[in-house]
Amino acid sequence: MASPPPPKTLTIAGSDSGGGAGIQADLKTFTALGTYGLSVITALTSQNTLGVDGVVAVNPPFVSKQLRAVIDDIGVDTIKIGMLHNHHIIEAVAETLTALFPPAGSSKLPPIVLDPVMISTSEHVLLDPSSLPALKTHLLPLCTLVTPNIAEAKKLSSLERIDSVEDMKAAAKKISELGSHAVLVKGGHLDERQVYDVLYETANGEYTVFEHPRIHTKNTHGTGCTQSSAIAAFLSKGNSLREAIQLATDYVQAALLASFDIGHGSGPLNHLV
Ligand code: PLP
Numbered sequence: 001m002a003s004p005p006p007p008k009t010l011t012i013a014g015s016d017s018g019g020g021a022g023i024q025a026d027l028k029t030f031t032a033l034g035t036y037g038l039s040v041i042t043a044l045t046s047q048n049t050l051g052v053d054g055v056v057a058v059n060p061p062f063v064s065k066q067l068r069a070v071i072d073d074i075g076v077d078t079i080k081i082g083m084l085h086n087h088h089i090i091e092a093v094a095e096t097l098t099a100l101f102p103p104a105g106s107s108k109l110p111p112i113v114l115d116p117v118m119i120s121t122s123e124h125v126l127l128d129p130s131s132l133p134a135l136k137t138h139l140l141p142l143c144t145l146v147t148p149n150i151a152e153a154k155k156l157s158s159l160e161r162i163d164s165v166e167d168m169k170a171a172a173k174k175i176s177e178l179g180s181h182a183v184l185v186k187g188g189h190l191d192e193r194q195v196y197d198v199l200y201e202t203a204n205g206e207y208t209v210f211e212h213p214r215i216h217t218k219n220t221h222g223t224g225c226t227q228s229s230a231i232a233a234f235l236s237k238g239n240s241l242r243e244a245i246q247l248a249t250d251y252v253q254a255a256l257l258a259s260f261d262i263g264h265g266s267g268p269l270n271h272l273v
Contacts, residue, residue: 025222034233055126153168156171165209171185227252
């Protein structure tokens with residue numbers, strides 16, 4: 001007899017040949033957290049623990065084709081979006097989601113968690129900077145949660161300085177004005193000892209500050225991908241947004257503590273925690 005299916009979580013993102021970030025991190029996270037992982041690949045990267053040395057974008061109609069194939073047959077409970085690479089892919093994803101779940105922005109859309117990936121830690125450009133307006137206009141209004149780090153939050157909010165939790169609150173509120181239901185500004189780089197992530201929820205105007213100790217390890221490759229995927233997985237399992245963020249943060253902490261050396265650079269998180 002067949003078992004009941006687990007919740008389904010889809011990632012729309014780029015592939016990391018080194019297995020630490022992107023689609024590979026997302027699928028590992030989905031599986032580790034007990035959901036069925038699906039993937040729509042937007043770009044291939046040639047990459048290892050030392051960095052990215054090449055990117056090839058998937059042609060936008062084929063990104064849409066993958067998305068339709070998944071939704072038409074299998075369906076999804078939650079969607080995580082990561083690296084989109086260029087505005088043609090951003091537009092294809094936004095248009096296809098809108099066509100598959102009409103009308104746009106209605107409750108018919110599954111929860112969407114967008115990690116607005118722009119530059120890798122190794123400083124490789126993962127989103128063409130001229131694509132920022134397309135991201136803001138076409139995709140953010142469809143999202144339940146957007147999870148920028150400080151550098152991405154500066155680009156999305158046009159604020160020049162984000163140096164404190166108060167600045168993070170201002171940035172989160174400003175980004176929410178682009179149309180998402182909530183914004184989580186991740187403060188990973190602000191403080192040596194503590195990490196503060198600031199959530200702003202548009203519906204009730206409330207801020208929540210998630211605080212946790214910084215884990216000192218060089219093996220942080222894929223942290224952002226893993227955090228946003230874990231949030232999506234917990235949403236698939238029926239947790240509220242705040243619960244999903246707290247549970248995802250705990251998971252990332254454990255995965256960082258258990259991370260290991262592999263290759264010669266920044267190693268991956270350990271998903272088997
Ligand atoms: N490669 C891909 C495909 C990604 O999606 C990302 C981040 O989202 C990265 C690389 C960068 O990972 P990190 O900055 O954690 O090294």
